[in-house]
Amino acid sequence: MLKRWIERITPTDVVMWLIGGAILLLIFWGSTATLAAGTYSGHHWFDFIIFGIAQGSIYALIAMGYTMVYGILRMINFAHSEVFMSGPYTAYFVAAAFYSSDFLDQYPIFSLIMIFLVSMGTSTLVAVLLERIAYRPLRTAPRLIPLITAIGASFFLQYTFRGFYGSGFQAYPVINILEGEWGIGEFRILKFQAVVIVAAAILMAALYSFVQRTRVGKAIRAVSEDKEASALMGIDIDRMIVTTFVIGGMSAGAAGVLYALMFKQVHFFMGFIPGIKAFTAAVLGGIGNIPGAMLGGIFLGLVESVGPSLFLDGLGIVAPYQLKDAIAFIMLVLVLIFRPTGILGERLVVKKA
């Protein structure tokens, strides 16, 4: 048994394990050094964790779109980050109009709902158009082609929105009821962070139960399992794919508003980094797997927010927070090395990808 196992190891495996082991060792060393030095107290860590969860739940919502589209079409919808951007950027104009007419302060809940609806509507529209114009004609094309189309569509959308709305940053209006903090003693939590976490949790639960419980959800799962067989069972494949894009668009639009509430600004390029992070999250969780995407998103958010202080501070690295994106990508490479199917994934990277 052991002998056979040793025979199967190739030199590349050894090199990969060495790289991975070295990184893990560094992480371990850095963390112990940081904890031993005691630079950060308990409530610092609490703040990091809450921020991480809030950011992670936004990643998770975006990652849903990636993972569902991947599940059904086997392609990275690279333009999903622009689906994410288009919603809150368009809803900004609604928010600004409400703000300047004092409507926002008088009816904050109603305004927020309107902002969400506009954002989700725009994102859904963009996602559906994308599917119809760019992806549908390419369903049987070789694998590289839809990916390149998606990259092209991503740039096209970015600069179209830049042309529409201008290239500057737009500051999202402050919503008064979301300012301030709740908390007991040292442990305080910013109101908007709490709202982001709760809203994201509700949305994810709703989406998950839609996919798991309803007839349409079942049909979507069937199509991602086997297109031909489900077509034979009388499922309209085109409609299921469009539904998937609608769901992805809606969750991206909602995530966009949450993102705008957290970072208070929108920009035509705002989708790029969260988009890549969310894809990373989807891969972390196991692509094609919906609970995996949620878990991966929150995990990634946590690592990004806690990681720089925990892993890097102890190693004596200057300004560790600058390296948080690098940590996210190193996580991705690590996961792809050690567990290419992702944390929860059962899909096979080699066979299907």
Next chain:
Amino acid sequence: MNCPYGIQGTMRHAVKIGLIGGVVEVLLSLIGMVEAFSQRDIIANVISMGHTLLLVAAFFIGYLAAKRTPEAGPIKVLTNSFISGLLVAGLLALLVITGGLINLRKVFINASPLLYSLLTFGMGKGSGLLLLLVIGAITTFLAGLFYLAPNLLRRVLLISFGSIVCAGVLQDLLRPTFALWGPIAVINEWLFTANGLTIQGAIGLFILIATFFLFWSRKGKTIQTGFRRLPSASQRILKTVSILILVFVLLILPQVLGLFLSEVLTIVGLYVLLGLGLNIVVGYAGLLDLGYVAFFAIGSYTVAVLTSPEIASWGFSFWEALPFAVVLGIISGVLLGIPVLKMRGDYLAIATLGFGEIIRILVLSDFLRPWLGGAQGIGRIPKATLGGFEFSGPQQIYYLILAGCLLVAFVSLRLRDSRLGRAWMAVREDEDVAQAMGINLVATKLLAFATGAGFSAISGAIFATKIGSVYPHSFNVMISINILCVIIVGGMGSIPGVIVGAAALVGLPELLREFAEYRLLVYGAVLVAMMLLRPEGLWPEAVHRREFHEEEKEGEPELFSDLKSD
């Protein structure tokens, strides 16, 4: 379509196409392209580039409407194209009217009064809108006539009008070039004004091109067969002479073109160099690498650190630093290659994208600042010298880049036909089968990464001495995407394709000032359109072309036809 042969059925197509076209034109206007492009005239005081853009789009819509008419009776075709034009112009008119009623500018920054006056030809609401509708309908009607015209006439018209538009768009390239040549400079005055072509110039150009094309379509065949009938010795002499002429032209090019155009040439050359490298990884071996800029950065930074006195006084010259840059590039290529060996397609793309970002973030960080200069980058990189000749300005660096391009093109040409090249292509087509045929996947893939990375490091090194300083911001992911676009638009795996792609995607935007802002928008649209309509690229490899057009087997040997039908 319930009734494809009824009047309603035929009209419905035209209405649909017209509406889509109208939305596209409104989009073009709101994005700001029309406004930005109308600063330049194609024909002075007659038609601006912005109007040309709208007209060309409308013409295409009309042509499409005519082509999609199910029953090809000439009257129906013309009606259909006419209707589509009315709709296109109608939507634009609707935009102008809406803009007059409510202030669209709060949301769409380009919905300015200038745009409305451009759309109504500066004639105010009433007659301007009428003129817009008339011009729209006439344009598409002409497109319908064009569709019905005989083939030869169509091609003559297309090429002649195309060259007028090209001459107008590229006037900044053509005018200074003509001006450098004493006797030819007369052409300038006849052909160009300060902004756009003259009217007699446009007509003259039209007649010239049309006559030439007609002559070629009559006699071209005879000339070609005449060449083929020559004895092989004189054929070879002719070929050698043409190659010599080509080499001569390449050598004197920067002197002919002047400083600005030489600068453009060097940028195109750098992209050719980068494209040839990525071509090996993506085009030959089929490994989609989105982090290619990382190796470019590694090459640049190696040269910068070794030669610049700012960081450490190693005091290397460019030529001493170059091998280090290449070796480091190759090593990092292998290091990237190992962890991603087992990934395919999409996973590979995202992991390499991550790798590229890691390198940029590391370079940018304060953590590595003492060694790599952080956000300020590294300056004062000395120019390369060769036996007293200093590669100082773009006109000199051009030769360095040309030499690099020729070297890399030669190497990749030879590699393509080598055992390794064929192994790469086998891996690209089907990894499992390639492995079953005894190809060592690990070595093959790592060699692809290493070769590509080495080429990229060479261009990085040249880039560093060309600019004289390196900044982390020069190495963002957009560069990787640009290079990828270059090789995809040119045709994956094809060496002339890379050159054509770089000239089209990098050279053209440099020449068009107005274009710069819309560069990436057009990139995106071109990429999508390319993938939908011509996935094999502008100048594809023979193998690729056959792959994408399998159903149109032109003269493919019968022998293999049963093997391909899986």
